[in-house]
Amino acid sequence: MTSARHNNLCLCNTCHKLCKKPPAAQTKALCPRCYSPLFSRKPETLIRTWALTIAAAILFIPANLLPITTITYLGHSQPDTIMSGIIALTKAGMIPIAIVVFIASIAVPVLKLLGIVTLLLSVQYRWSMNPTQRTLMFRMIEWIGRWSMLDLFVIAILMALINLGNLSEFEAGSAANAFGLVVVLTMFAATSFDPRLIWDQDVTTDDKEPKDIKDD
Amino acid sequence: MTPPFLRERPLTACHECDLLLQPAQKKLHQIVRCPRCGYKLYQHKPGSTHNTIALALAGVVFFIPANTLPIMSMELFGQTHIDTMLTGVTRLFDNGHWWISGLVLLCSVIFPLMRLVLALLVLIPLQLGRSSRAQIEAFKLYHHLSSWSMLEVYMIGILVAIIKLANMAMISPGYGLICFTGLMLCTIGLSQTLDEHTTWDLLEKYRHD
Ligand SMILES: [Zn+2]
Numbered sequence: 296m297t298s299a300r301h302n303n304l305c306l307c308n309t310c311h312k313l314c315k316k317p318p319a320a321q322t323k324a325l326c327p328r329c330y331s332p333l334f335s336r337k338p339e340t341l342i343r344t345w346a347l348t349i350a351a352a353i354l355f356i357p358a359n360l361l362p363i364t365t366i367t368y369l370g371h372s373q374p375d376t377i378m379s380g381i382i383a384l385t386k387a388g389m390i391p392i393a394i395v396v397f398i399a400s401i402a403v404p405v406l407k408l409l410g411i412v413t414l415l416l417s418v419q420y421r422w423s424m425n426p427t428q429r430t431l432m433f434r435m436i437e438w439i440g441r442w443s444m445l446d447l448f449v450i451a452i453l454m455a456l457i458n459l460g461n462l463s464e465f466e467a468g469s470a471a472n473a474f475g476l477v478v479v480l481t482m483f484a485a486t487s488f489d490p491r492l493i494w495d496q497d498v499t500t501d502d503k504e505p506k507d508i509k510d511d
Numbered sequence: 512m513t514p515p516f517l518r519e520r521p522l523t524a525c526h527e528c529d530l531l532l533q534p535a536q537k538k539l540h541q542i543v544r545c546p547r548c549g550y551k552l553y554q555h556k557p558g559s560t561h562n563t564i565a566l567a568l569a570g571v572v573f574f575i576p577a578n579t580l581p582i583m584s585m586e587l588f589g590q591t592h593i594d595t596m597l598t599g600v601t602r603l604f605d606n607g608h609w610w611i612s613g614l615v616l617l618c619s620v621i622f623p624l625m626r627l628v629l630a631l632l633v634l635i636p637l638q639l640g641r642s643s644r645a646q647i648e649a650f651k652l653y654h655h656l657s658s659w660s661m662l663e664v665y666m667i668g669i670l671v672a673i674i675k676l677a678n679m680a681m682i683s684p685g686y687g688l689i690c691f692t693g694l695m696l697c698t699i700g701l702s703q704t705l706d707e708h709t710t711w712d713l714l715e716k717y718r719h720d
Contacts, residue, residue, distance in 0.1 A: 299524035299531045306524040309651055310711045313524055328715050329647055335529075384675075392674050395667070430527060430548045441661050444618060448661075448668030449675070451599030451615045456585045456592050456676065458602065463587060467608050475611050482658065494528040494548065 298494070305335040337489040341415060347484035348411045354473045354480065355404060362468035364450060366457075374468060377401060377446070399445040400474070407443075407481050410436045411488065418492045426493050433490045440482045447475055525550050559706035560713075564634050566704060570627040570697030577694040578620060580687030582669060587680045595687055596620055622660040623698050629653040630701060637710065642717035650714065657702060662695040 299306055305316040310329040317324030317333050324333040337343075362374035375383060377400050384393035410432055417424050450467050457465035524531050525545040532545070532552070543553040556562075581593035596619060603612035633650045636643070669688070676682055 297531050298529040300529055302531055304522070304524065304531070306526060306529065308526075309654060311523075311526055311708065312711070312715075313522055328711065329651055330644075331651065389674065392671055395671060426528075427548060430550075433527075437658075441618075441658055442664055442667075444614075444661050444664050445668050445671070447611060447615060448619065448665045449671050450611075451603055452582075452594055452668055452672040453599075453675070454602045454606075455594035455598035456583070456672070457587070458592055459588060459590060466606060467603060467611060471608060471611050475614050479614070486658075490527045490548075491529040494530070 298491075300335045300491075300495075305333055307331055307333060308337070336491060336495075337487065340487055340489040340492065341419065343487040344411060344415055344484050347480050347487060348408060348415070351404075351477050351480035351484060352408050354477050355408070358470050358473040358477050359401075361470035361473065363446070363470040363474060364453075364468055365466040367464040367466070369463070376470065377474070396446060396449075399442050403439055403443050404477055404481060407436050407440060407485070411481070411484050414488060414493070418496075421496050429493045430490055433485075433488065433493070437485045440478070440485055443478045443481075447471060447478070523552070525552060553708050554706070556704060556706040556709075559704055559709060560634050560638050562704040563630055563701060564638065566697050566700045567627045567630040567634070570694055570701070571624075571631070573690045573694040573697060574624055574627070577687055577690035580690060581685030582687040582691055583673065583682055583684045585676060585680045585682050593685065596691070618659055618661040619665045622656050623662050623694070626653055626656050626660050626698065626701065629656075630705065633710065633714075634705075637713055637717065640717055642714045642719075647714055650710065654707065660698055662691075662698050666692070666695050 299313065300316070303316045304313055306313055307326040307329060309331040310326060312326060312328045314326060314333055316335050325331065326333050359377055361376065363377050364380060365372055365374045367373075377396075381393050381397050381401075384390075384396065414429060414433060414436075416422065417429060450465075450471060453465045454467060457463055522531055522533060525548060527550040528545060528548040530545060530547045541555045542551060544550065545552055578596045581595055584591055584593040597616075600612050600616045600620070603609075603615065629649045629652055633646045633653065636646060669691075673682055673684075
């Protein structure tokens with residue numbers, strides 16, 4: 296199997312036009328069709344993805360330790376972290392909601408961070424993991440990231456509805472800001488990772504002809 | 512240096528694994544996948560431009576009522592509070608959470624609207640056989656915003672909030688919820704009907720300047 300890169304070609308990342316690979320010296324080549332910068336692999340993809348992932352992992356700590364919401368009921372304030380909120384939901388018997396919030400706010404960010412770190416390490420240290428499985432993992436990470444916004448949307452909705460001053464009030468806590476950053480940073484980390492790196496180590500150059508596309 | 516097969520017919524490459532491929536003949540409703548990594552390279556969507564323009568117009572019509580009419584209202588201690596798409600955002604902002612408020616506003620109001628408008632700005636002139644640099648820039652922006660428009664996530668957020676509050680207060684859904692559902696279906700439909708490959712090909716074909 297032969298890659299576009301081996302044939303001095305490069306696919307535009309934005310409009311998917313196959314172009315001639317820009318010479319290494321020329322750093323600002325543009326796609327002739329959509330004027331996006333052309334590069335055969337995303338520039339500094341590993342270092343950027345590492346930086347975004349590490350920043351997200353660090354922010355995930357205050358996001359979980361600080362209160363994400365404060366509920367005031369008849370003058371009594373009850374701050375809740377993500378986890379204590381989930382426990383409170385379980386105690387109130389709202390198990391399905393507790394599971395949904397747990398998946399969106401804890402499971403998804405943790406699995407995303409671990410997934411990106413696995414992809415980065417597997418590329419850097421040329422681990423012999425199945426590339427098809429790693430590509431699937433990348434697609435999952437890319438697709439699932441936005442669902443972590445769920446908790447922040449719920450907070451915005453509840454803040455609009457529960458607003459009675461001292462009687463009963465719902466307030467976002469400082470963890471919400473950190474959590475919002477975690478979601479945004481992990482989404483950027485997923486887009487800055489170049490999945491073609493997974494296949495670069497796999498290239499066996501004995502088969503020179505391009506493959507025919509299979510139908511579905 | 513170009514190998515001989517490159518001069519014979521146009522090639523394409525897989526976006527996710529960089530495998531060089533011979534493009535297949537386009538067939539109706541056909542999904543073409545990369546033989547190596549399974550990436551969906553191309554899906555033929557007949558009538559893509561018409562359908563997308565119709566959906567985007569419907570979405571724009573739903574947009575104003577979805578954002579101004581109450582999504583739901585709640586009665587607690589004799590007082591009624593309504594939630595529109597914007598009340599939560601303004602309350603977050605008033606309480607000093609400007610970053611979260613901005614993020615929620617962008618992902619649930621501004622980006623979905625921008626995608627609808629950008630799709631119209633690209634596709635209506637394209638349908639008339641025109642292509643310009645402005646359309647190309649608009650389509651690029653449309654493409655980059657796709658993962659940041661999160662109305663379906665917001666929809667699940669509404670459901671979670673309703674169930675959470677159901678046993679402590681009276682919740683009644685408002686007309687805004689119907690328009691919001693319509694808007695959400697239009698934005699999801701947009702990504703389903705818009706054929707990005709054909710759109711790029713047409714934008715290139717109609718370019719004269
Ligand atoms: Zn391009």
